[in-house]
Amino acid sequence: MSELSKIAGRGVYVAGNDIDTDRIIPARFLKCVTFDELGPSLFFDERFDANGESKDHPLDATQHEGASILISDANFGCGSSREHAPQAIQKFGINAVIAESFAEIFHGNCTTLGIPCLQMAAEPRSELARLIEAEPGEELMVDLEALQVVYLNQSFPFSMKPSAREAFLAGTFDPLDELLASREAISAVEARLSA
Amino acid sequence: MGSLANGQYQVFMALHLIHEVTSPQAFGMLKDKGLKVAYPGRTFATVDHIIPTDTQARPLADDMAERMLQVLESSTAEHGIEFFAPETGSQGIVHVVGPELGLTQPGMTICCGDSHTATHGAFGCIALGIGTSQVRDVLASQTLAMDPLKVRKINVNGALKKGVTAKDVILHVIRVLGVNGGVGYAYEYAGSTITNMTMEERMTVCNMSIEGGARCGYINPDETTFDYLSGKERVPTGAEFDAMKARWASFASDEDAHYDDVVDFDASDIEPTVTWGVTPAQAIGVGERIPTADTGSELDQELVTSALDYMKLRADAPIKGTPIQVAFIGSCTNGRLSDFEAVAEVIKGHQVASNVRAIAVPGSEKVDAAARALGLHEVFEAAGFEWRKPGCSMCLAMNPDKLVGDEVCASSSNRNFMGRQGSSTGRTILMSPIMVAAAAVEGAVADAREIFELEAV
Numbered sequence: 001m002s003e004l005s006k007i008a009g010r011g012v013y014v015a016g017n018d019i020d021t022d023r024i025i026p027a028r029f030l031k032c033v034t035f036d037e038l039g040p041s042l043f044f045d046e047r048f049d050a051n052g053e054s055k056d057h058p059l060d061a062t063q064h065e066g067a068s069i070l071i072s073d074a075n076f077g078c079g080s081s082r083e084h085a086p087q088a089i090q091k092f093g094i095n096a097v098i099a100e101s102f103a104e105i106f107h108g109n110c111t112t113l114g115i116p117c118l119q120m121a122a123e124p125r126s127e128l129a130r131l132i133e134a135e136p137g138e139e140l141m142v143d144l145e146a147l148q149v150v151y152l153n154q155s156f157p158f159s160m161k162p163s164a165r166e167a168f169l170a171g172t173f174d175p176l177d178e179l180l181a182s183r184e185a186i187s188a189v190e191a192r193l194s195a
Numbered sequence: 196m197g198s199l200a201n202g203q204y205q206v207f208m209a210l211h212l213i214h215e216v217t218s219p220q221a222f223g224m225l226k227d228k229g230l231k232v233a234y235p236g237r238t239f240a241t242v243d244h245i246i247p248t249d250t251q252a253r254p255l256a257d258d259m260a261e262r263m264l265q266v267l268e269s270s271t272a273e274h275g276i277e278f279f280a281p282e283t284g285s286q287g288i289v290h291v292v293g294p295e296l297g298l299t300q301p302g303m304t305i306c307c308g309d310s311h312t313a314t315h316g317a318f319g320c321i322a323l324g325i326g327t328s329q330v331r332d333v334l335a336s337q338t339l340a341m342d343p344l345k346v347r348k349i350n351v352n353g354a355l356k357k358g359v360t361a362k363d364v365i366l367h368v369i370r371v372l373g374v375n376g377g378v379g380y381a382y383e384y385a386g387s388t389i390t391n392m393t394m395e396e397r398m399t400v401c402n403m404s405i406e407g408g409a410r411c412g413y414i415n416p417d418e419t420t421f422d423y424l425s426g427k428e429r430v431p432t433g434a435e436f437d438a439m440k441a442r443w444a445s446f447a448s449d450e451d452a453h454y455d456d457v458v459d460f461d462a463s464d465i466e467p468t469v470t471w472g473v474t475p476a477q478a479i480g481v482g483e484r485i486p487t488a489d490t491g492s493e494l495d496q497e498l499v500t501s502a503l504d505y506m507k508l509r510a511d512a513p514i515k516g517t518p519i520q521v522a523f524i525g526s527c528t529n530g531r532l533s534d535f536e537a538v539a540e541v542i543k544g545h546q547v548a549s550n551v552r553a554i555a556v557p558g559s560e561k562v563d564a565a566a567r568a569l570g571l572h573e574v575f576e577a578a579g580f581e582w583r584k585p586g587c588s589m590c591l592a593m594n595p596d597k598l599v600g601d602e603v604c605a606s607s608s609n610r611n612f613m614g615r616q617g618s619s620t621g622r623t624i625l626m627s628p629i630m631v632a633a634a635a636v637e638g639a640v641a642d643a644r645e646i647f648e649l650e651a652v
């Protein structure tokens with residue numbers, strides 16, 4: 001696991017408050033025993049109708065092909081705890097999500113997987129989305145240290161949960177090694193509770 | 196236990212519950228890292244999401260469902276984890292099984308790869324829904340990395356009106372506080388309405404905390420809690436129970452505990468509540484009209500318009516009378532014995548409308564057995580409900596129970612998200628079990644108090 005402080009990539013704006021995990025990955029795609037194949041199912045029912053015809057979702061627009069930074073609105077990722085949602089996002093090729101706010105379990109899942117969740121206020125966010133729509137094709141530069149996104153020489157401030165930012169900058173966003181380091185203390189608690 | 200380099204805390208998990216959807220992948224992750232399950236005795240497994248509710252004969256008709264079940268069977272066997280398989284008498288929805296076996300006990304830290312783990316907070320537990328990578332962390336270390344939580348106390352005081360249930364209380368709370376009102380908070384429910392509730396009612400309330408955006412729900416343990424646990428399969432008896440009870444009682448939060456926020460509700464303001472939109476906060480009293488899209492910010496208005504479009508409902512029309520085609524009673528919110536008892540009591544002598552498909556799905560094999568012992572399944576069947584085998588069923592579309600096309604379902608479950616019940620155009624109206632029964636009889640959203648002539652108190 002390595003430190004993560006800068007992410008570059010093209011952006012895509014998927015509008016809407018309260019985009020829930022059932023929309024990010026419909027339940028029928030949760031039938032799997034590994035996460036490997038989830039990428040193509042991201043936002044499936046938003047992107048395709050019942051006959052599999054494209055519904056012209058921003059993710060499928062030619063100008064956004066290969067975009068790796070997703071921008072959305074408030075309470076992104078609400079609903080279920082399914083890690084399938086951030087897994088699908090990551091497997092689709094998205095490396096960071098910008099939104100007004102995030103549902104907590106979703107935020108935690110993203111962090112562990114190494115997908116930074118950036119909170120950006122409405123004004124800079126809609127300006128950024130507008131700019132991306134008007135002039136797609138350029139790369140955004142996300143800087144976790146400076147807490148800003150730069151696009152076409154304009155900068156857009158964001159905030160992050162301090163513990164998540166800390167973990168990305170230190171490269172400890174997957175906490176397992178750190179958790180396992182206190183094996184002895186864990187077994188002491190276990191012994192006390194089992195007594 | 197201690198804090199981590201990034202300022203999070205490492206917290207020991209006393210109980211870990213797993214099911215077939217979010218956990219098999221975690222065993223794969225363990226294998227990749229060459230790790231073992233640290234304390235297999237603290238993890239219990241069940242199968243609920245994918246299990247069909249008509250026949251559970253193996254192999255399951257759906258190949259992928261069968262594979263998921265097999266992976267769960269083999270991983271639990273390999274790691275020495277107890278698995279409540281179908282036909283053992285203990286299988287059921289994970290949040291029904293934990294409490295009814297007495298695995299869920301006051302003061303515990305509990306986690307499960309499922310957001311409705313909040314249910315267990317009804318016992319005075321810190322109960323968290325987690326992702327698969329965290330399931331891995333818990334299997335490997337029995338601990339989780341966590342941020343500290345703020346606590347919002349939600350006081351509900353007074354007597355509920357006749358025909359108003361625990362489900363209406365939580366739908367009302369979410370309606371008022373919003374689907375993201377709880378972000379960053381744990382919700383502690385208190386007040387006379389809550390303390391007068393049975394454990395099953397309290398579980399219904401805590402269950403939907405996550406729908407309000409809260410990380411978990413919590414209710415102080417009290418005599419009701421201890422009485423419920425007394426005699427449960429995994430709870431000690433005699434002197435040992437008395438000692439445990441004393442310890443449990445000590446976990447209750449103090450009268451003068453500090454809260455980051457306090458919100459008060461008056462029970463008499465709460466009506467039988469139903470949703471009209473695609474989030475649980477888009478809810479109104481059954482006698483109210485569907486909102487219009489002309490207030491709030493542009494995004495708020497857009498939210499109302501798109502919800503109405505999806506639901507194919509008209510702004511400013513009464514919700515009462517909205518035709519339904521499917522009625523579902525079950526889920527970890529309202530699939531317990533008392534839910535079926537309440538419906539059986541009112542539905543006797545009534546018939547499900549001829550164009551409505553109605554199913555009743557017990558939350559567990561224990562609920563099923565208890566209901567059958569009381570003859571409830573016959574009451575349901577006589578009224579025109581199908582009585583199914585336990586599972587998540589129509590709460591989400593991972594098993595054969597699904598909506599077709601844009602059918603409207605009156606549902607006792609917890610989520611009315613777009614496509615939640617298995618059809619990308621299917622429509623869900625959340626409500627209490629007796630309200631589902633009333634809708635089933637009427638063939639349309641109805642007020643249970645009128646259909647079943649419940650007298651006002």
Ligand code: SF4
Pocket residue numbers: 243244288289290309311526527528586587590591608609
């Ligand atoms: S009943 Fe519904 S909400 Fe509960 S665990 Fe099953 S799928 Fe999840």
